[in-house]
Amino acid sequence: MMSELFVKRVLPVVTVVMAIIAIWYASAVFMNAPFERDRAARADKTITFSEIVPLTMNQDRPVLPTPHQVVTEIWKTTVEKKVTSKRSLIYHAWITLSATLAGFVMGTLLGIVLAIAIVHSKVMDKSMMPWVITSQTIPILAIAPMIIVVLNSVGITGLFPKAVISTYLSFFPVAVGMVKGLRSPEIMHLDLMKTYSASPSQVFWMLRLPSAIPYLFASMKVAIAISLVGAIVGELPTGAVAGLGARLLAGSYYGQTVQIWSALISAAALAAILVAIVSLLGTWVNKRMGRRPEAA
C-alpha cells in the first residue's frame, strides 16, 4: 500500500520538483555568468567556467537567484523575524491575505446573488450577463489604479480598495459557475417539484441550490486564486508600503531580486494553500451531500 502510494502520488511530484530545481540552477548559472565575466574582465583576469559556477550561486543581486538563496531569504524573513516586523514576510503575507479573503468573500457573495437574479429573471439574464462578461475583458492592470485612486479620494484606504479589486476579479467565475449550477437540475427533477406544487423558493432551496453546490466549489477554487492576484495587483499602483505586492515593488525598485523571488514564491505557496483549503472544504461538503467517493 505504502509503496503504491509512493509510486503513484509522491514519485511523480518529486520528479517534477527535482527537474524544476535542476533547470533553475542551470538557468541561474547561465544568466548570472555574464556579470562574473565582466567583473573578471574589469580586473584583467581570466576566469574559467569551473570558477564561475560557484560565484553565480551566491551573488548579492543576481539576475536569477538560485533556489537556495530564495529559501534562505524566505527562512530569514519568516522564521527569524518577528511577525510584527516590517521585514517579516509573514507580516506582508497577512496584509495581502486579509484583503484577499475579504475580496473573496465579497466576490463569492456577489457572484451568487447575481447568479440567482440571472437564473430567476429573464430581464436580468438579458441585461446583466453581457456586463458580467464585459467586466472581465477590461485589463485588471488598467482598472486597478482607478479603483484605488477613486476610493482614496473619498477617504477609503487600506484593505478595502484592494478587496474591491479582488471582488471585481473573483465574482466572475462564481457568477458563471453558479448560473450553470442553478440551471443544472434535470427536467425530471423539476417536474417532480411541479407535481408537488412546490413554490419557486422551495424549488430553489430544495433543488436548485443543492444541485449547484459542486459548481460553486469548482468556481470558488478559481475565485480564491484570482482574489490573491487581485490583492497583489491592488498593492502595486499606489506603491503600498505593506503586502506581498509592496515587497515585489520594493524589490524591483532596489534591484533586490532575491526579495522579489521570495515574495513571488510565497505568493504562489499562499495561493496553493488557499486553493487546497477550498478544495478540501468542497470534498468534505460533497461527501456530506452523498456524492459518490470516486466522483468527488
Next chain:
Amino acid sequence: MQAPHVVQDFPTGSAAAGPGRPVIEARNLDLVFETNDGPVHALSNVDLTVNKGDFVSFIGPSGCGKTTLLRVIADLETATGGSITVNGMTPSEARLAGAYGYVFQAAALYPWRTIRKNVALPLEVMGIPKAEQERRVAENMALVNLTGFEGKFPWQLSGGMQQRASIARALAVQPDMLLMDEPFGALDEIVRDHLNEQLLKLWAATQKTVVFVTHSIPEAVFLSTKIVVMSPRPGRIYDVIDCDLGTERSLDIRESPEFLEIAHRVRDGLRAGHAYDE
C-alpha cells in the same frame, strides 16, 4: 364503460367512498406542440374514463402520446383542446390538491438526499410536521420492502431499489391515484417481473387508482384491469380492452389461455393502429 372490477372484492375502508365512480374524464382531448419543424399533433380526439380503483395501462409505440396523456392528467402539459377533469376538477386544481403521486421513467431521486430524505421530500414541500413525516416514511419504506436502507444515498442502491424508493416517495403524499410513466422500463426482466408482482400487491392492499404507461404487452396484461391501446401520428386511442384476470395473480398466469387471448388482442390492436409501420 366497465362495471365490476377487482377492487370491489376487497373489504373497503372509509377512503373507498364510491368505488367505480369516474376520477379521470377526458373528452375530445387535443394537444398540439408547436415545434421548430411545425406543429406536432401529440394527442388527437382522446376520450377516456378512468374509474376509481382501476388499474389502467396506456400501451403503444413511442410517439403515440401515452406519456403526454399521462402528463396532461398530471398537469405537466396542458391540452390545447377538449376537456379533462381529474377528481371533478381541472388538472391544475387536482395537482394543487395533491390528487396524485407521480412515478417517472427514472427514479429521479435527489442524489444529495438519503433515501429517507428523498421519500420525505414531498412531505417537506407540503409542510407536514416532522413526526408525521417520519411515520409516513417508515410506513411506505416498509410497503416497498426498503426498511433498513433509510440512511443510504441513491447511488448505493440498485436500479430496482431506487425505483421502489421513488414509488414510496409517490405514496408518501397519500394520494388516491398513482400515475406511473414506464417506471420499470429501464430495469432488467427479472427485476421487472418482481416489481410487477409487488406493485400488484400494493395496488390490492391500498386500492388506489393506478394509471400506468408501458410499451410491454405482458406487463400491461398482467397488471391492468383496463388496457388503452394507442397509436401514433397523431397520438390517439385505438382500442380499450377490459382485462380482469382476478385478484390473486401470480406470474404463472402469463401462461394461461385468458392471458394469451388478451395479449393477442392487444397485439392485434397495436398492429392495426399501424404501430408496426416504421
